[in-house]
Amino acid sequence: MKRAGFTTVWLPVALLLPQLMIIAIFFYWPAAWAVQSSFYLQDPFGFGSTFVGLENYTDLMTNVEYAKVARFTVIYTVLVTFFSLALALLLAVKADTVIRGAKSYRTLLMWVYAIAPPVAGFMGLMFFDQRNGPLTEMFQAFGWEFRLGADFNSTATAMVIVAVWKQIPVNFIFFLSGLQSIPKAVREAALIDNRSATGRFWDVTFPLLAPTAFFLLIINITYALFDTFGIVDTLVRSEPGNNPVTLVYKVFVDGFRGNDLGGSSAQSVILMILVLVLTVFQFRLIERRIHYT
Amino acid sequence: MAQVTLDRVRKTYPNGHEAVHPCSVEIPDGELVVLVGPSGCGKSTLLRMIAGLEDITDGALSIGREVVNDRDPADRNIAMVFQNYALYPHMSVAKNMGYGLKNRGASKAEIDTKVQEAARILNLGDYLDRRPSQLSGGQRQRVAMGRAIVRDPELFLFDEPLSNLDAKLRNQMRIEIRALQQRLGVTSVYVTHDQVEAMTMADRIIVLNGGRVEQIGTPTEIYEHPASTFVAGFMGAPPMNLMQAHIADGVLTLGEETHLPFAAPAVATDSVLVGFRPEDVRLGGDGSMMLHVEIIEELGAHRLLHGKLGGQPFSLSIGKDEVAGLGAQPITLPRDRIHFFHPERGTRI
Numbered sequence: 001m002k003r004a005g006f007t008t009v010w011l012p013v014a015l016l017l018p019q020l021m022i023i024a025i026f027f028y029w030p031a032a033w034a035v036q037s038s039f040y041l042q043d044p045f046g047f048g049s050t051f052v053g054l055e056n057y058t059d060l061m062t063n064v065e066y067a068k069v070a071r072f073t074v075i076y077t078v079l080v081t082f083f084s085l086a087l088a089l090l091l092a093v094k095a096d097t098v099i100r101g102a103k104s105y106r107t108l109l110m111w112v113y114a115i116a117p118p119v120a121g122f123m124g125l126m127f128f129d130q131r132n133g134p135l136t137e138m139f140q141a142f143g144w145e146f147r148l149g150a151d152f153n154s155t156a157t158a159m160v161i162v163a164v165w166k167q168i169p170v171n172f173i174f175f176l177s178g179l180q181s182i183p184k185a186v187r188e189a190a191l192i193d194n195r196s197a198t199g200r201f202w203d204v205t206f207p208l209l210a211p212t213a214f215f216l217l218i219i220n221i222t223y224a225l226f227d228t229f230g231i232v233d234t235l236v237r238s239e240p241g242n243n244p245v246t247l248v249y250k251v252f253v254d255g256f257r258g259n260d261l262g263g264s265s266a267q268s269v270i271l272m273i274l275v276l277v278l279t280v281f282q283f284r285l286i287e288r289r290i291h292y293t
Numbered sequence: 294m295a296q297v298t299l300d301r302v303r304k305t306y307p308n309g310h311e312a313v314h315p316c317s318v319e320i321p322d323g324e325l326v327v328l329v330g331p332s333g334c335g336k337s338t339l340l341r342m343i344a345g346l347e348d349i350t351d352g353a354l355s356i357g358r359e360v361v362n363d364r365d366p367a368d369r370n371i372a373m374v375f376q377n378y379a380l381y382p383h384m385s386v387a388k389n390m391g392y393g394l395k396n397r398g399a400s401k402a403e404i405d406t407k408v409q410e411a412a413r414i415l416n417l418g419d420y421l422d423r424r425p426s427q428l429s430g431g432q433r434q435r436v437a438m439g440r441a442i443v444r445d446p447e448l449f450l451f452d453e454p455l456s457n458l459d460a461k462l463r464n465q466m467r468i469e470i471r472a473l474q475q476r477l478g479v480t481s482v483y484v485t486h487d488q489v490e491a492m493t494m495a496d497r498i499i500v501l502n503g504g505r506v507e508q509i510g511t512p513t514e515i516y517e518h519p520a521s522t523f524v525a526g527f528m529g530a531p532p533m534n535l536m537q538a539h540i541a542d543g544v545l546t547l548g549e550e551t552h553l554p555f556a557a558p559a560v561a562t563d564s565v566l567v568g569f570r571p572e573d574v575r576l577g578g579d580g581s582m583m584l585h586v587e588i589i590e591e592l593g594a595h596r597l598l599h600g601k602l603g604g605q606p607f608s609l610s611i612g613k614d615e616v617a618g619l620g621a622q623p624i625t626l627p628r629d630r631i632h633f634f635h636p637e638r639g640t641r642i
Contacts, residue, residue, distance in 0.1 A: 183377065183379065185376070185378075186379045186380075186381060186382075188344075188379065189373070189375060189440075191345075191365075191366045191367065192345075192367055192371065192372065192393070193367065193393035193396060193440075194392070194393070194396040195367035195396070196396070199396060204381055207383040
């Protein structure tokens with residue numbers, strides 16, 4: 001078979017150039033700049049910088065505040081990932097069995113996806129409003145003095161709820177299409193082999209959803225770690241104070257509020273390494289064990 | 294082991310489509326019954342109703358002595374072999390076969406024994422640890438069979454189990470399934486659109502058309518005495534020759550002045566459908582019956598001559614040693630092999 005190819009080198013290069021430039025300008029250049037500036041200590045008034053080697057990193061490692069934020073970020077990520085996956089899976093399994101009006105039902109469940117994170121955060125603000133937020137009133141009815149923006153646990157709860165709510169539609173879409181790609185006959189075979197619906201789900205349906213679930217796990221961890229910035233910013237109303245924040249939000253606060261560009265860059269580099277580890281983990285460890293075909 | 298009784302079983306879909314018209318069939322214990330018909334005739338729907346995968350709109354279905362209409366598929370003591378095997382892709386061959394037993398609370402030792410036994414019967418011993426994706430089509434088919442037999446069901450259900458295999462493997466599996474079924478003596482319902490499978494495997498055939506039972510009978514009965522033109526045309530390859538004959542003063546005329554040397558049946562209509570199996574007609578004769586051969590199909594073991602008799606399409610099957618050419622050929626229509634059908638209703642006369 002004859003391979004189709006370019007006769008000159010320049011055409012393919014020219015065609016690739018826009019994509020390469022976007023990656024270079026918006027990713028590699030800032031990343032390189034962050035790595036570089038993480039070795040410097042900036043003058044708070046912007047008059048110059050001094051090379052300090054790894055001092056920014058060693059400072060972070062011994063910083064109690066940083067450890068606290070990191071701990072919260074881990075808990076936050078685990079909670080957001082778990083609940084957004086679990087609830088989306090539950091909804092998808094239920095939606096999958098709906099026959100009448102299935103289409104409109106599914107569309108309704110996906111709608112939230114179209115809401116931008118800051119808008120979702122703003123809606124959260126209204127739901128958790130101190131004076132007349134319905135969810136605040138509900139928590140109060142259960143005897144919990146809910147105070148968004150003033151109390152650490154209240155804000156943390158609101159952040160988790162809004163982030164989960166915002167992420168459910170994405171997971172729902174993937175789970176639903178995953179469910180629908182399971183051959184009908186396989187499910188019917190299970191129907192004959194096992195009378196328990198719960199048993200069938202865990203023995204047959206869930207293992208066949210595992211590739212989808214694993215993909216979503218990685219997506220959701222990344223989402224909770226990085227993409228919830230808008231939600232966090234809106235809910236803490238740009239006033240971290242006593243409120244919980246995530247690592248990404250701390251990068252922003254330290255760099256642009258505290259003017260500690262060096263320390264903030266060092267935090268960014270640590271996050272970049274985290275993403276790298278996550279990616280390698282995804283490709284090397286688990287993905288290999290989950291595919292069947 | 295059990296007999297299966299369908300008492301006016303009917304299926305109507307919510308959109309009003311009547312997939313299966315009221316259907317009453319009795320399947321004796323240990324028999325293999327084949328449901329055959331063209332696609333959309335309701336044969337799969339009927340099978341799926343027996344399996345419990347499809348609701349029964351009306352009527353009663355009994356397996357053994359009990360009516361099972363409202364029982365879950367898992368509680369009907371059946372096993373089903375699906376068209377595309379429907380194996381669990383994430384389970385090994387052994388797990389695939391043992392899954393049903395495990396859920397009925399069988400002990401690990403019992404499952405092991407039964408799986409080993411099934412693997413021995415089906416020559417799957419070396420593959421028990423493999424995943425279905427590592428097996429060939431024929432092996433997957435065997436695993437699906439194994440999954441059915443380890444359960445010791447009262448009833449086997451087969452939904453076109455061989456249609457995904459190539460022709461050679463299909464012939465082989467056909468014999469294997471039949472032999473296995475006879476050895477185990479389990480009542481079976483087998484769905485196919487392939488009339489060769491139906492003829493070769495069945496103790497009894499149920500021919501379905503448009504959701505209605507056209508005929509129930511042994512393969513020989515169905516072949517020798519088709520109840521309608523539909524059955525006559527569907528069972529047999531090439532199909533039975535069906536010709537419109539005009540009746541005038543007790544004489545049958547095909548057209549173009551070709552008179553048939555038989556007495557017309559006693560009917561109220563002025564025409565009748567006359568049928569002959571292609572292999573029942575003999576080449577040669579006194580010249581009163583001339584077939585105008587247009588095409589000769591060479592099939593190795595025999596030859597098919599296609600042409601026109603009295604202006605109507607007609608096929609004839611001859612042995613490989615008989616000589617025939619194109620053009621007019623004398624033929625003989627044996628009197629004892631003639632079939633008559635009603636010209637409009639298509640029913641046997």
